[in-house]
Amino acid sequence: MIEFRAVTKRFDDGTIAVNNLDLVVEAGTITVFVGPSGCGKTTSLRMVNRMIDPSSGTILVDGKDILSVDPPMLRRGIGYVIQQAGLFPHRTVLDNVATVPLLSGWSRSKARGRAAELLELVGLPAELGKRYPVQLSGGQQQRVGVARALAADPPVLLMDEPFSAVDPVVREGLQDELLRLQAELDKTIVFVTHDIDEAVRIGEKVAVFREGGILAQYDRPAELLARPADDFVAHFVGKDRGYRSLSFVDASGVEVGAVPLVQVSEAVEPSGEWRLAVDDRRHPRGWLAPGTTVDGPLVEDVLKPGGSLFEVGQSIRGALDAALSSPSGLGVAVDAEGAVVGAVTATQVLAVIEGLRESRG
Known part of the structure; x- marks a missing residue:
């Protein structure tokens, strides 16, 4: 656990960052x-x-005041x-990942073995360990950065806008990878971003900062979108927060119906319907x-092209997006293996959303 108690940071020029x-x-x-530039989010992290x-003020990590710990040992x-990523350009990927274990006194063989596991x-192939950072893509470099941070198995992980320099497709993949890793490793993670969409997608809780370093x-993301504390938060999370809040509502109330199917590589007759x-799976x-x-x-x-798909049991936003993006008006539902289960229409999904709204009063 990390606890901030009445923490203030005032720089020498009088600026209050937190x-x-x-x-x-x-x-x-x-x-x-999360918050606009100059709001103190990165200062709080650092x-x-x-x-x-x-x-x-006081910052406690697992109940211990950080000011009582030697900074290099704390880090x-x-x-x-x-x-x-901030990788060392003159070191191979494997040696970059092994940095902290080596500093902690591990043998080189043990540190490199740990690096290979990470x-x-x-999600990186073993052969990349012999390459240098310049030989990697931006997304690969960020994965190496995460691996290096995990090398000594720390209970706490700080991430300062780690995915902001990569393109949107790679960024979404890295977000998915972080969520997968967290499900396996159960770390205490503090993540800084200026992107509210990223914040609500990966955060279990979100702290919105305003200028002047004020919280x-x-x-929780669903509460943040549904009930902003004030006009600043409402403006920051965006005008489409109602639609984005559907990401936190499961689609169990949407009845999936049958969809007409044809098989690729087989003969088909003309038809008046979509x-x-x-394929064979x-x-x-x-x-x-x-x-x-x-x-x-x-x-x-x-x-x-078929539009987006939604997996049965996932959010109602996914179901609505699948229906709206489909050329046929039918949103395709799939199971965990990606096989077709059926389809829904936007009208069906909207009826469920309206029912939920009425039930909440």
Whole structure:
């Protein structure tokens, strides 16, 4: 657990970066600090590992005042991931990951063995261990940065805008990877971002900071979107917060109906309805438009892109997005293996959303 008790940081020029912060980060959770530039979120993070010392107040990690611990020793027990990974360019990937274990007195063979295990854990092939950072993509570098931070198995992991320098597709993949790792490792993670979408996607709790280093609201993502504390928070989380809050409502109330199917590589007759093409594992491949004539076996070149999919049991936002993005108006539901279960319409999903709204009064 990390606890901030009346913590203030005032710089020499009089600027107050963090103002009387009281906040508890529960053990084994991901807590996200978010807010506009200059709001004190990164300063708050960097005070935890004493990259910056507080001007007043107390920060406790597992009940111990951090000011009572030698800074280098404190940092060896806290993983730290920064933007663009901050890897040593003259060291191989494997030696980058092994850095903290070596500093902690591990033998080189033991440290490298641990590094190899972590590369696999973060989804990187073993052969990348011999390369240098410049030979990696941005997303690969960030994965190495996470592996390095985990090398000595610290209970606490600090992440300062680690994914902001990569493109949106890679960024979403890294977010998924972080959530997967957390499910396995159960670390106490403090994550800084300026992106509210990233904050509500990965955070179990989100701390919104306003300028002047003031904590505006500290809450679970669903509560933050549904009930902003004030106009600042409402403006910061965005006008579409109602739609985004659907990510925290499961789609169990949406009844999945049958969907007409055709098989890729088999002959099909013309039809006046949209039909979903699947492969031999019932994975969706696209839509066959009404009236389409196919000479010979069905090939994917004649299919319309299928829009997004939603997995049964996931959020109602996913169900609505699948229906709205589908050329047929039918949102495709799949199981955990990606096989088609059925489909829903936007009208069905909206009816369930309206029912939920009325039940809440």
